[in-house]
Amino acid sequence: MKPETKAIHALNHTEAATGDVSMPISLSTTFYRAEDGGYPGGHMYSRVSNPNRSALESVITALEFGAETCTFSSGNTAGMAVFQALDPGSHIIAPDDMYWGFKKQLQSMFSTTLSFDFIDLTAIENIDSYVKPETKMIWVETPSNPLLKISDIEAIGKICKQHHLILACDSTFASPMLQNPLTLGADIVMHSTTKYIGGHSDVLGGSLTTATVNPFWEKIRNIQQIGGAVQSPFDCYLLLRSIKTLAYRIKGHCENAMELAKYLAAHPKVEFVYYPGLISHPQHEIAKKQMKNFGGMLSILVTGGAESARKVVNSVQLFSQATSLGGVESLIEHRASVEGPDTKTPQNLIRISVGLEHVDDIKEDLNQALAQI
Numbered sequence: 001m002k003p004e005t006k007a008i009h010a011l012n013h014t015e016a017a018t019g020d021v022s023m024p025i026s027l028s029t030t031f032y033r034a035e036d037g038g039y040p041g042g043h044m045y046s047r048v049s050n051p052n053r054s055a056l057e058s059v060i061t062a063l064e065f066g067a068e069t070c071t072f073s074s075g076n077t078a079g080m081a082v083f084q085a086l087d088p089g090s091h092i093i094a095p096d097d098m099y100w101g102f103k104k105q106l107q108s109m110f111s112t113t114l115s116f117d118f119i120d121l122t123a124i125e126n127i128d129s130y131v132k133p134e135t136k137m138i139w140v141e142t143p144s145n146p147l148l149k150i151s152d153i154e155a156i157g158k159i160c161k162q163h164h165l166i167l168a169c170d171s172t173f174a175s176p177m178l179q180n181p182l183t184l185g186a187d188i189v190m191h192s193t194t195k196y197i198g199g200h201s202d203v204l205g206g207s208l209t210t211a212t213v214n215p216f217w218e219k220i221r222n223i224q225q226i227g228g229a230v231q232s233p234f235d236c237y238l239l240l241r242s243i244k245t246l247a248y249r250i251k252g253h254c255e256n257a258m259e260l261a262k263y264l265a266a267h268p269k270v271e272f273v274y275y276p277g278l279i280s281h282p283q284h285e286i287a288k289k290q291m292k293n294f295g296g297m298l299s300i301l302v303t304g305g306a307e308s309a310r311k312v313v314n315s316v317q318l319f320s321q322a323t324s325l326g327g328v329e330s331l332i333e334h335r336a337s338v339e340g341p342d343t344k345t346p347q348n349l350i351r352i353s354v355g356l357e358h359v360d361d362i363k364e365d366l367n368q369a370l371a372q373i
């Protein structure tokens, strides 16, 4: 099946007595046992598994060409489960512009149990020199946030094979429709399902999908079921509902973002546009190789520094000035002020999550906001 079809049909069909075409929400926390002590419905207790979560996990598994998926109550929890599954003393190589929530997590929660180096993963030739005897994992995030850097998953996968390292990839910005890291050599792919997979800015969630079921994966499954940071059946239902339109939403996001990127690249108030679809993007060729299209996220540098960046985000009318991304509505954000004083993000950078409004309206709004500086 093609991705569009999988998104609609890959979930386990439960032909309920009622004949529901859409899967009902199963709120029960506990499930009947049979005389022999077994669980004829396949579920025992909803922290361990429930029908809506199992369906969500099987759809994401199908879309990512994986073996199994664990979903969690947020993207941060999904990432945390990976870090928790590493043996104490392990060393991780992570991107210098890693999603700041994960960087904070490693620095504030794992500094006594794990060690890490944050490096530029686009400089492939340098990676080897950071591998130590205790290195266990390379964590890749591509496209990255907020500079839209593209890391070569296949090339980093080869380095991981050579040194027996786990390769995990935060693929949130791409969604399963644009990039499938497991087919390029990654062992685990992570999504903040809060973003494109949810797509409507109304549900928080995270997922991990593994290429193979192995002891490391069993630890992650244990952290999900025993740790218990699971999603509610209603959240799983919302995500399943969203996934059905994911392919078409992503097409719209990509189309709008490409046109907007070209428009902004020619705008006199814009110094640079970070969008992997533009030839001016330093890793455009890698993006072309590993992605089906270039996504709905872009960042721009505006003329005049932090003050004018703040002026632009305060002058938009159609855009919502808010953090997060991947929803149907266009969002705009002055990134440095969200990330705090120790950020390396340029002060004149504005991050844009291009929504599904008509692109002419999006352009017009940005144009009038840029005219204020």
Ligand SMILES: *Cc1c(COP(=O)(O)O)cnc(C)c1O
Binding pocket: 074, 075, 076, 077, 099, 101, 141, 145, 170, 172, 173, 192, 193, 194, 195, 204, 205, 206
């Ligand atoms: C949002 C985000 C996360 C964290 O996900 P939450 O659902 O907010 O916990 C992780 N990685 C990336 C790239 C993100 O954009």
